[in-house]
Amino acid sequence: MTTTRTAAVPGLAGEILAGYGDRVHVHDLYDEAGASVYHDLAAADTSEIRELTRAVRAVPGPVLELAAGSGRLTLPLLALGREVTALELKESMVALLKERLAEAPAGIGGRCTVVQGDMSAFALGGATFAVVVLGTTSISLLDADGRAGLYAAVRAHLRPGGRFLLSTVDVDGADGDDLDLEAAGASGRRYRMIEHWRSGQEVRKVTILPPERETPQDGPVPAFTTAIRVLPPDDLTRELASAGLRVVARHTLPAASPRHTDVLLEAEAA
Ligand SMILES: C[S@@+](CC[C@H](N)C(=O)[O-])C[C@H]1O[C@@H](n2cnc3c(N)ncnc32)[C@H](O)[C@@H]1O
Structure with a gap:
């Protein structure tokens, strides 16, 4: 504690x-x-789910979700019928996610692999993914070194033509x-x-x-x-470009509060 x-x-x-x-x-x-x-x-928060699942639907293939938490986005991603690998750092969150998956119908929970790991330094045994998702503005939990590690790991796990979907917030x-x-x-x-x-x-x-x-x-x-x-989308777009990830689409999400603007970025390997 x-x-x-x-x-x-x-x-x-x-x-x-x-x-x-x-x-x-x-x-x-x-x-x-x-x-x-x-x-x-x-569990009471539906933000980003519609926009994220729409963007994932456009790119067929397995999904890697980073910072999955207790599965707020994992379950909707599984509901698309995809194989999902959910990576999360904290043991307490991994335990909650596993509980939710065990309670889900077998056809859904059985398509999810849960990995306890650090999104700024992960290697998943050569597995590659059509889509890597980092939602809920969780990139803002990483410092500059952590983000550099994240970008390198994402590039190593993205299939050719794959998409990195991430959200950030402007304040x-x-x-x-x-x-x-x-x-x-x-x-x-x-x-x-x-x-x-x-x-x-x-x-x-x-x-x-x-x-x-x-x-x-x-x-x-x-x-x-x-x-x-605080990682404004323009700064993040520049940072992604210098790490070899080109932003190809940007969607403004419904406002979470009067002073926040959430944005979903779609990037691909440059
Ligand atoms: C804002 S929550 C989002 C969780 C989930 N995506 C959701 O929408 O509810 C951020 C999550 O990132 C996890 N986290 C923090 N640092 C991490 C890291 N370096 N690698 C992986 N997960 C991390 C936290 O434990 C937490 O579960």
Whole structure:
């Protein structure tokens, strides 16, 4: 379990959590304690699925999905009738994904191979794929070295004529207050999500905590954090080109919030 000090949480979320003193337990969103929160939110989130599956449908053949998490995109990809290899770093997420696949009809779950691995350095025994998918703007979890490793590994696993589909997010208008939203998980549980970012900062910090009215009077107050890099699509397109991956199509996705623009990029080996 990752527990950090409240002082490490910036902005509005840090101020709110400081009010709860040492009752606060801060976890990484993708660690053991956070995985169930992520999964609850992900299970209620349909963003990108339609655009991604449409782009995958256009390129027949097996699919490699990177940073698969608990399978939010994996299941819709399997529903296209493809063989899917799902790669994910965290053991807690791999376990959730395997559970979901075991619950899916055999004809679906049986077409998925789950691999625990790092998307910035993977080698899948010579296997190649028609499509490599990296959705949910997860490229922003990698630093520059990690992204260089990712591009090299993607090129090594793409078939000739294959596509690398990845989403990223542009952020603007962030010099005022922190973005403060409430979202419901698939269980009906509600979460307050606060994003802290100022123009020019490389990373935006997202903190998930219980809405004030649902915060317990006593006992632990759980909070979950993740740090997400800001990688505007134009910068990413240039970076991909210098790594030998040419962007051939770009689709703007429905807005996730007033200050975010999500974009799906389609790249091929140059
Ligand atoms: C934003 S979530 C997206 C998960 C899933 N695609 C979805 O849509 O719900 C990002 C996922 O990337 C995983 N991850 C983080 N760093 C990774 C890495 N270096 N290699 C593979 N997976 C990674 C996290 O554990 C998490 O499950």
